[in-house]
Amino acid sequence: MSHLTCHGLAAAIGGRTIVSGVDLDVPRGSMLAVVGRNGSGKSTLLRALTGLRRPVAGTVQVDGVDLADLTPRQRATRLAHVAQEDGPPEDLLVGEMVAMGRIPHRPPWALDAKGERHLVLAALEHVDLADKVNHPCQHLSGGERRRAMLARGIAQGSDLLVLDEPTNHLDVHHQIQLLETVRSLGCTVIAAVHDLQLAAAHFDAVAVLHDGRLHGVGHPADVLTPEVLREVFDVEARHLTDPATGRVHLVVGAGAPVPAHRKAHA
Numbered sequence: 001m002s003h004l005t006c007h008g009l010a011a012a013i014g015g016r017t018i019v020s021g022v023d024l025d026v027p028r029g030s031m032l033a034v035v036g037r038n039g040s041g042k043s044t045l046l047r048a049l050t051g052l053r054r055p056v057a058g059t060v061q062v063d064g065v066d067l068a069d070l071t072p073r074q075r076a077t078r079l080a081h082v083a084q085e086d087g088p089p090e091d092l093l094v095g096e097m098v099a100m101g102r103i104p105h106r107p108p109w110a111l112d113a114k115g116e117r118h119l120v121l122a123a124l125e126h127v128d129l130a131d132k133v134n135h136p137c138q139h140l141s142g143g144e145r146r147r148a149m150l151a152r153g154i155a156q157g158s159d160l161l162v163l164d165e166p167t168n169h170l171d172v173h174h175q176i177q178l179l180e181t182v183r184s185l186g187c188t189v190i191a192a193v194h195d196l197q198l199a200a201a202h203f204d205a206v207a208v209l210h211d212g213r214l215h216g217v218g219h220p221a222d223v224l225t226p227e228v229l230r231e232v233f234d235v236e237a238r239h240l241t242d243p244a245t246g247r248v249h250l251v252v253g254a255g256a257p258v259p260a261h262r263k264a265h266a
């Protein structure tokens with residue numbers, strides 16, 4: 001069943017069209033990676049998908065409801081957006097910042113988070129930061145800040161997470177842990193991702209943006225082909241089968257195959 005769909009979506013900044021003609025159908029509970037070169041329009045597309053940037057053409061529907069018909073508060077209960085540039089306000093404690101994710105669920109002007117501390121702690125546990133709940137945000141490292149912002153998105157309690165480069169600044173352990181965590185939440189996830197190997201290994205589908213147009217969307221193995229990677233990213237890549245697991249992995253920047261006569265001497 002579709003959770004988010006968009007048809008003929010176009011978004012512009014300052015009168016310049018950045019993305020156009022985007023059709024997506026994201027099933028509930030699935031994870032979609034949006035990949036593309038710098039400036040291809042990934043962040044702009046994500047902002048249009050969340051309603052933060054009003055489309056200049058096309059529609060976005062969440063659970064069959066047009067986002068344009070919802071107030072910002074209603075949108076915030078249906079989806080959580082963690083932007084690339086989001087950083088926690090420095091003078092708040094980590095727990096206070098994560099509690100801000102609960103604001104859409106409170107009556108207007110209810111400023112405190114009574115009875116919600118367990119939700120805040122659970123969100124922080126998901127990102128391995130529960131021990132930092134009483135720390136000032138300004139004491140967090142770059143990777144911890146990214147994880148804290150994700151915790152705020154999780155605390156928001158919606159079942160659709162739109163994440164702009166969630167694994168940026170994270171060490172390899174926390175990159176994988178973060179993707180496994182969002183998978184375990186059972187949410188629908190749409191994430192802009194630069195690491196193509198992570199996109200191939202952890203996502204159900206990949207959408208490739210090229211110059212603001214959707215170049216292809218589908219299963220990672222069908223979309224992240226050596227031909228597409230050469231055409232879109234100008235890199236050489238190959239699919240290799242892991243002899244231990246039988247799983248097919250994407251090797252990006254693989255270079256030209258070693259000629260047989262050189263292998264023989266290796």
Ligand SMILES: Nc1ncnc2c1ncn2[C@@H]1O[C@H](COP(=O)(O)OP(=O)(O)OP(=O)(O)O)[C@@H](O)[C@H]1O
Pocket residue numbers: 013014018036037038039040041042043044045
């Ligand atoms: N506030 C802005 N004002 C003017 N142009 C902008 C603005 N934000 C983005 N752009 C332009 O829109 C285009 C797409 O930017 P966007 O941030 O969506 O790309 P991206 O694929 O997310 O890039 P990256 O991988 O570098 O994060 C770029 O050409 C960028 O310069």
